[in-house]
Amino acid sequence: MVRRVQADGRVPAVSAALHRADRPPWTCAVGGTGNDGVLGPETLFRIGSVTKTFTAVLVLQCRDAGLLDLDDPVGRHLDVPAHGELTVRRLLSHTSGLQREPHGDVWDTLAAPGVAALLADLARAERVLPPARRYHYSNLGMALLGQLVARLRGGSWAEVLGEWVLAPLGLTATADRPGPAAATGFLIDAYSDEAHPEPPTDFGAVGPAAQLWSTASDMARWAAFLADPAALDPAGAVLAPATLDEMRWPLTVTDETSWGAGFGLGLILVPQGERVVHVGHDGAMPGFLAAVYGRRGGDGTAGAMGAAVLGSSGTGVQVMDLPHRLLAASAEHDPADVEPWRPGEPAPAHLRGMLGRWWGEGFEYVFGWHDGALRARGADDPAGKPPAVFAPVPDRPDVFRTVSGREVGELLRLSRDADGTVVRLHWATYRFTRAQETFDGYDFRR
Template structure:
């Protein structure tokens, strides 16, 4: 039987290798390892090294920097799912005495709490965490850069607070909780707060000469939830599969989906880069990528997954600067998605036909705006505009027979079917808007009424 890893075309495999070889060579990286996953299996892996015979593999640890934040976010959302906190709770409710307790858990997760980007000097990534023994040492004197909730401002100390929050609520250390609640259930045995052999050493490459300098690998102390972890391409592919599908042992599918939704409005217009809850969101080349990048002195890391095309890529390197590793991982996704598009699942009819739901399908009109309502395979409804850029949305049924909007303009809004005496649908009430079977149907309760003369042409 042909394995899935052998099903990538030779041209695709060569393009992937060429991409990482170019990145390692032009970026002057001591070593670089990458891997691609599809259908839950590794379909390609590649590696480059400046030392013959010493190339890293899928089991070699690299430091992953801020990808650590995604793990911390999962720990927080587990608390929410267990009812131990609400994302709109102020930090003070669960972790008093920080001096910034008015910010919410949601704002901290999405970097909209207005906190400083970094801790006070000295450079926290390159010095021992023992220099910052208390949260006050991490936050410093000037804690607020912006009004909470008004804009995205990336904050490493914000994730230190989230790590402290998890420890306070659980009564155990961040590292212990990480191991017990995420790493063990997902089988991530090569991810750890401290390096475990085999692991790469971190290097700085001189900007103007081909010489190197070893970088220190400090224990970050209280800053660990923002960037401490070491991992491998193999483990990060497992983590990405969980972030795409969920795993009830760790976090349900609905919660990991929430992580992938923008947590704060973009600064202007359509967005290309956004932040969810512990995840970065990127739109590039007509695709939306989810994941995170990471860096610490001596290391660069990137993890991106494309849910629609079912492609995940991880790229890790052991240099402070050089390859644009986030772009490398994104390009690996692009190469596979474009060269070998995902083959869709076969169409299959629904297991049964609900006549009441079928009666709702077809065209509906909001005034003169033509819309189409269709059934979705999961038993929901989907509204889309038939012309122009109308307001589309998906809806899920509620216990009282109404429907709630799941996305777009109508997210959270109620869709109610208003019926005639015989039970047939008369019109739809969607957040007070009336949708009728005909444009301004006189038989429906159109606000403002319908002119008795009806539709007419231009009179001479």
């Protein structure tokens, strides 16, 4: 698959990697670096906007540390002459309405502003849409968040990234400069086989949106972290799994009619069908394309599953779809091992009598005790749909909090008769009974 993309896409160098918790890392590099270096797994490529996922993680780290709130206006943390009322959350999800690029013709001159100029020129940047109106991609917005993080942490963006993300995760090949082991990026002539080298560029204060270089192996590991942080960072040293859950929740779609992709907090979400989603980001810079995605959900998906494909052509668009196909092929042809079922502990005595079938609003639900927790699912739910999972509320033995699945966050309350039998449930205040019941004749004063 990698060789076909390199040949058909006319990409001088393609480097791909697949990460899984249950298999050795897999890499494949095809082509040549375009310089005196030898193409291999350690060759660096520019990853462009995949950089944004790192900046987003830095922002959420600051939130979890109490340094900011996602609904803070950016002006609370940066001294800006305009647009200071735009919130961190809107900038992360590309729903702030801020124009796409910094003021000036950055993509004509390739002369990116420094930090002082970036902030000063905000007064000349447009709000092209009202905040929260719709998705509008903004490198400028992500650049502001990178400078915000740098200000809060007391260093440059690159220094903060190295200390708080790259070093803890062991991403030793990822850096803001290419170094000697980098491939040359090219523009491939549309009507001949000539490859025109692109000049390396430094994006200055816009670096938090697009500056990084990396290897496919590092990026496959990063993708696996975004999809399954508990497997790569079990202590939550970089980010708690619950925070990654928050980042992966879709806040907007990129197209109002197709719903083929969405954005969470700095992350692109690409549904694959059958309750599978790929999470990560694409990247494009002069001479380079990159696609980095982790896989969540679905049969055959292994833990910590991520893929990265990096190419040294700005026009080799076949690169962009390949991680999705690699992940799907790996799950289909080398599925994760099926763990054998083993008997577990019985349900607590005070819950055993309430297990089984209950009816709410005319629909049947099944409550059971599995993997040490009370769970519920619709009787007609498809097999792959996750159940609701409940956790006990301290000091209230008949009250539970829904911690995942349907009605997450809501309470489940058990009502008992005089002999202790559970005769009614209230879940998110809706009544559940052992048999179908209408609302007719129900005493609403109770």
